[in-house]
Amino acid sequence: MRRHLVIATIVATVVSLMPVAAKASPASPVSPASPANQAGPAGPGELSETRRLPDRRTVVSGDRMYQVGAADGSYPATGWHIRGEMGGFWTPPVKLLDGIWFAVDGRWLTASRFTAGPGYTTTVVGDGIERTDVSPDGQRAALVRLRFRGPARTVTLTAQAHSELLAAYPWGWTTPNAGDTNRPDTGAFDGRNLLFRDGGYTAVVGSSERPDGHRLGAGMRGPQEPPVVCPATDPTPPRCDDGPYGKGTGGELTYTVDIPRTGRDIWFAVAGGDAGVRPAYAELATALRDPAKALRDKAAARKAIAGRTRVEIPGDPLLARSVEWSKQNLADSVQQARDLDVFASHEGRENPPPVGTVRSATWFGAGWPDYPWIFATDGEYTAFAAAAAGQFETAKDHLRALRDISDLVNARSGKVVHEVTPDGQVYFGANADAGNTDESAKFPSAVALLWRWSGDDRFRDEMYDFSVRAMRHVLSLDADGDGWPEGLGNVERPGMAEEKLDVAVYTIRGLRDLADLANGRGDRDTERWATAQAQSRLQRFEREWWFPAGISYADSYGTFQRHWTGLTPMETGLATKEHALPALEQRERPCYTGEFGLFHTGTGPTSAPAGNPGPACDPVVSTVPSERSTFSLNTAVMAVAEGNYGRLDAQRRYTTGNARVQLDPAVWELPGAMPEIAPSPDFVANIDQSFLTRSSVLQAWGAYGVLWPVVHQYLGVDPDLGRGKVSIVPDGRVGVTGRDIRLGNGSADVEVSRSGRAVKVAVDVRVRVEVTIGAVLPAGASVDRVTLDGRPVRYSTVDTNRGREIHVVTTGGRHVLQVVTGTAR
Template identity: 25%
Template sequence: MKVAGINTKHPFNLYYNGGEYVKICGTQDGYFPDFGHHVANEMGGIWLHPIKLLDGFWLKLTDTKRNISVWSRADGFTSEPWGSRFQYDHGLSYIPIAMERTQFAPEQVKGMTAGYELHHYGEGELHLKVELFTRTDLRAVWYSDEVGVRKGAGDQATVLNPREVLVRDPENDWFVQVGTDLPGDQLEVGTELYGPEFTAGAGCGIAFRTELTIPAGESRRFNLFVAGSYVSAEECADSYRQLAANHQELLVEKQAVYNAVADRAKLTIEGEADWNDVFTWAKWNNQWLIQKVDGTGRALTAGGPTYPWWFGCDNTYSLQGVLAIGDPQLAKDTLNLLLQKSEEVNGNGRFIHEVTTLGAVSNPGNTQETAHYIAFVWDLFRWTGDEELLRRHYAYCVKGIDWLLEEMDPDHDLFPSGYGIIEIAGLNMELIDSAVYTAKALQSMAEMSAYLQDAAAESKYSELATRCIDSINRSFWQEDEGLYADAVAPVSDVAPKIDYLVSLAEGQGVTGYREYIEGLLAKATNRGTADSADHGWLLNKNWVIVTPMEAGIAEPDKAHRALDNMRNDTFIGKYGTYLSGTFQQGTMTISTGVHAVAEAANGNADAALDLLNRMRRSFSRVLPGSFSEMSPDYGCVVQAWTIYALAVPFIRHFFGVEPFAARQELKLRPQMPSAWSGKACTLERLIIVDAEFDLSLTEQDGVLTGQIRNDAGWTVTVEWNGQTISSTEKLIELNM
């Protein structure tokens, strides 16, 4: 399966290829322009995190008889799950050469390879001068300067032979070895040597040159090999030898990995080929974002190429989807890395927000993500049954609750203050997402305590959860709007922020916002309560006001009203749920995904599918086979939490999958959208710990039929329309 073609409206769109070690990012025409803001103009190229290896590589062809030279620029692009292919059928001007470049990064080798095939489609012999250029740029990931890690004055090259060059940073043990099997021995190396693009950085240019004679109708092949190390020249050389000797076998191995990813949690909805393909690509996209760094860990990064490091809140969403698609080890690895960094940097229960691949924590954690982390620990345990992992994280979760309800909740109303997932300067107050996930965290702590047989803790957390939930439904609920508020705060906290909030709105082109916010202020003041009393505020109608329904915290009547009141063009646009109903300036897969989960969790499968169908409109808009961070077409070209937006509604709600691995129990509460009525809906190789299940369900006229393969003999319970069946049979037949 592949997705082909350059988007002709934006011919310089990015692509992203990833092994677990090396990431490759350039434009779909085969070039490597400078771009990026974290490390200014350096976010593309070839990265072996935490270091960059190359700015890029380029090929120049010269027809020596006619003295025509062309820098090869692709006019076709094919996105493969395992890498990329570039076609140069018409982009080589008057030289009768068709060319394809195929590139990939092996999963477990610190390097990458690009293979070229040149085909002479003209007449007679073609005499070519071939020049393969690379530009090194050894430097560390963003935020390295702040922790005292800096690159040396310039890359230093050592010619190993005419077809292999080793380059190192003079101040650090950072190495890149570049080579080729291009015949000949012409080589040029120099700091002032560039290809067709002048790239930033104090790197080194390398040009491998040769002359080829190609008879009519024949082809020639050669490869570029790039290997790196942040440890030693010896390790770099070893990786290079693996690539040069075994690149074909490594590609076969990589393709096998991606075939296995496709076969896990394999979704097939009859008559819905587009959704089946999109779901498969979302799983592959997730694999691209795994980043392994020796000595630091292996975890899921947030997005490529702009956020190629690890985040707290991104992962407490993303890993819910990762569990659903059958990769519990990645979920464990990721959460363990984040826990380790949280303990090192905070130690008080606060869960980190952002850690680079160098291991540097740039933000020790927003309020919302500590609560969300605690809630996810219980979720992870239900899917893995790993009691050792539960006990390790539980100890930090206890500290996390104390941090939330003591340091971050000085007025002791169970609503911790501080930034949530919406990081807008000035909005560091008692926010809806932080409150909701704190309630969910308290529920999870009660569940964990019960499982660990700590009755006193269970009672304590249960009582706090009940109080917190009641308070949310009382304090955040806006009866006149039929919605939950963005925040709770006294008038005295909001009044000084009016000018700033108005400036944000006006900056987004929103008119009439001053009148709106002053109206809210007047209404709160006219209630006659003290300026220090809390009020609920719908300041921006941010998407997180849907979280009470997503997390099951909203009272049923309020959930029904709020969801009804959000099914309109204030909150929902062509591509899904706006980040802000007031601004309507952006949409993300996470805003749409959480909204879809909220609908599905409250029995509204059709509304959930409508949101996901809107999100699907942005698929392949920039990178064929992927969703962008911002819908439809900007930000990162691949984003981790998209797997939450798809796998959680589909697997956890449409198929209704609820495991309790430690008890070998699987509960199914399916709810199929009406658009799928009468269609066979299958989910093959649903993996929970070491058990596999195949689900085949069809709903028609209120009757559920199908089969469940249960080779592990777990207790499988199916609930449907008030009916319940429970069985340990290896093949369970349904007719409910």
């Protein structure tokens, strides 16, 4: 987790949060009948908040434009990559504005209620005045609607905007840094709109109405004028309005607006980019041509996303709601940029000429506001959530972007880059960098996953050559010839040996998945090679990596430090039950798990100077301190690991942890958004930190720990569409219904119920495949009777990590399997 080292060590105090009540929202601007804070057939509904609005970050995203501000309608200086500049309006790869502010009759509009909806936000900003923000997909523009309700009156409306035209890279500490490259902006009025320029970078701000007047000036920040400027180094004031590298300028537009008794909508747009003035004006014109339709289209797109993977979990409604919002979180994370000029900065120290250009890239942004970029780690974990949500296209595009950029910057070595900004800068992951080896090993697994779920042979074939080269690259890193590749994994902490556990685990899985891809392609030589390589390592794995004194696996070869990556053998299902079960039980103890999930590094004896701040679960003396920060990814990996071994009761603690930081008003910062790090003993809640130091308010990877357990483990959906097969073998202990689970170009419904000793699994598979229907038996249960569609049927029993499973093979369509169990003698 290279990019999180700074965040995770900022603060080390115990979190204490006061409960925050969820309030009713105004009528939805998209679906007037949709009640606040409730899910409905059209999607997750809305979530509202009234407390501490100035302290809450918000994100409103489209695939080519997003904005980050505060829930009260202000735009505080935010983020740390470019200190204080990661908020405002961005169209990758450039920032346009620090913010836009509105006043009515000389009074600045400040929100008293904030509502998050699927793809938009709405705030109550005055008596009878609402503001709705949306970023239409496919446009380098953001829209703001001011809705004035009656009575009839005439008002003076003022809009102020402050520009900050600068690139996503360089950052505050790189060579050169943002202060070296950022140039002063210029402002102008063209008779209707504000125009800001910095070379080819352009921002335009305008409305559907013609203004009465305008002003230009250095400030124009609404109620944040005069600004408090963040210093370049700490300490900082509690809140500031501009970063130390800011060189923007401002403008104001004023309007006389007649409001009829029936009310009136006034639309504003922010548009621009890095291609000059004419394209910026074209984007503005497109956005304002029919803004109401743009909002409706956004709502329709999000309704379509909500329509896939609809679940009901009567015993866990919080988790079911988290599924709904996690699908939207993934959609919120989609980003696109064009003409990426690719170069390796080697952690910001170099600025060489580009080695080539990627014409277009689409990806799941990792996290807002500081990480909305292309990451291999994030994308490879997020692919599992995307598959379960039916969002195949973006997951595929993410892998294409990684391949295209990696092949350019790494000269087709097969090494996967780690971190890329939307202008093409590769911060880490070039051939000359130390890692991350695990990302190359995970690449074939992500390809195989999407091939199995989509049945897309063309995608498999497109990604096959790079997948082969990725695994050959990984195996080439075994300098000492012991079979375990060297290089960095997910955890990058001092004291680790050269061979990391997660690298070893993902190498075995990657080889197996490459063999599967090769089999589908008919490449027998590669299939035999990859299978043999995987098998030779798997035969030695338990003997060489199990660390009995720690009741876990070694974090790196021969070394035990209690990092979360000790879970990866269970997350992938490679661990034997003999070791998996005690290792999982160990991680459930307070040494490793807190209120909201798994710590990054557990507590126990240590030689680190600060000593051990928590309980000890083993006698091993580690060389590193604990890190009791609960990342949503760590918790997700623990949830998946528990589910792989049928431990659904224990798993619920972790699915609930991620769901609560997303949906519990006592915890959330942005309602409905899963953050990067939960409140933890060593990490103060984001809302209680400075805007310059917080972790991501919206992080894509945590959805892995919600969508994958529900769809793959509860419902048991496991497609292999590349071979015309799908397996649906749910855990019969959980009553759950899933509808429109996407399988290739079709879908499936699954309903699991239990009555006494009978488990019923009803499916409707709407794709031409061979279907295996089954159920996981309760521990110790025997089988009395198995029927399919009311008739006795031949079945098989299969012992898996989840337990003993009943399998019945049939065809697609509607079927009902019933398994009546007894007690084993």
